[in-house]
Amino acid sequence: KNSSESLLSVNRMINIAHRGASGHAPEHTIKAYELGEKMGADYIEIDLQMTKDGELVAMHDADIDRTTDKTGFVHSFTLKELKEMDAGSWFNLESPGAAQEAYKGLKIPTLQEVFEHFGSDANYYIEIKQPDESPGMTAALIRILKEYQLIPAEREGAIVIQSFSKESLLEIHQQEPDLPLIQLLSYKQPAQITERELSELREYATGIGVNYLYLNESFIKDVREADLLLHAYTVNEKREMNALINWGVTGIFTNYPDRLSEVLGK
Ligand code: G3P
Ligand code: CA
Incomplete structure (x- = not known):
């Protein structure tokens, strides 16, 4: 496998x-993203939520209960209010083995702050979460990507947009047809896919993202033969990383990019 090839090459x-x-490190903090880069990850994954005043922030859940010291929905707080919250201490309690003093009091970053910090050399794999709750999300995302001159992309694959919402992806595809899109699919049992589904996906998506627990060799073969990329989430054990790579996945989301780098011999 040739690392000089485009990030989204099938090879x-x-x-x-x-x-x-x-x-x-506490998810969706600058520290966690920095560590990801240091550990050899190709991409920083960012989940997006929108604040009451229309700002995009990096946050997985629709509410702040799990990852801050406060409670409530992200969309019910202004950015200023969210910035007062401690988005790091919860991790020290949850993961005492990885706890660090420096994680206490970490702040929720905005998308702009992430781009400011990591610049145009980093690669960003951005998820639009809860688009139905916050209608302006795709427009805000495109505006910020343009503001930071991340689109049109300098390098192929420098920006990837993912969502479970086909509607959001189609909206983006219409406005920015060159942006690579990953359709996230949610299977609750061993994954299967029809020719028709594959050709519908190919009309707008570069690939799909699937929970690794439901992946199997024949599904992976079908997807790859349809010329779609296949990214598996969220894989944290080396044994499973190796099995998926042997089956032909083209990317892995992991909370431990250091382990995946070791598996890939980097
Ligand atoms: O985006 C891929 C994977 O992260 C989807 O699951 O819930 O961790 O965003 P989630
Ligand atoms: Ca995600």
Whole structure:
């Protein structure tokens, strides 16, 4: 496998730092993203939520209960209010083995702050969450990507947009047809896919993202033969990483990019 090839080449296996190196540091903080880069991840994964005043922030859940010291929905707080919250201490309590003093009091970053910090050399794998709750999300995302001159992309694959919402992806595809899109699919049992579904996906998506628990060799073969990329989430054990790579996935989301780098011999 040739690392000089485009990140989205079918010959590459990409390492996606899921919510940053979130096994080692509080998810969706600059620290977690920094660690992801340091551990050899190709991409920083960012989940997006929208604040009451229309700002995009990096946050997985629709509410702040799990990852801050306060409670409530992200969309019911202004950015200023969210910035007062401690988005790091919860991790020290949850993961005492990885706890660090420096994680206490970490702040929720905005998408702009992430771009400011990591610049145009980093690669971003951005998820639009809860688009139905916050209608302006795709427009805000495109505006910010343009503001930071991340689109049109300098390098192929520098920006990837993912969502479970086909509607959001189609909206983006219509406005920015060159942006690579990953359709996230939610299977609750061993994954299967029809020719028709594959050709519908190919009309707008570069690939799909699937929970690894439901992946199987024949599904992976079908997807790859349809010329779609296949990224598996969220894989934290080396044994499982190896099995999926042997089956032909083209990317893995992991909370432990260091482990995946070791598996890939980097
Ligand atoms: O985006 C891929 C994977 O992260 C989807 O699951 O819930 O961790 O965003 P989630
Ligand atoms: Ca995600």
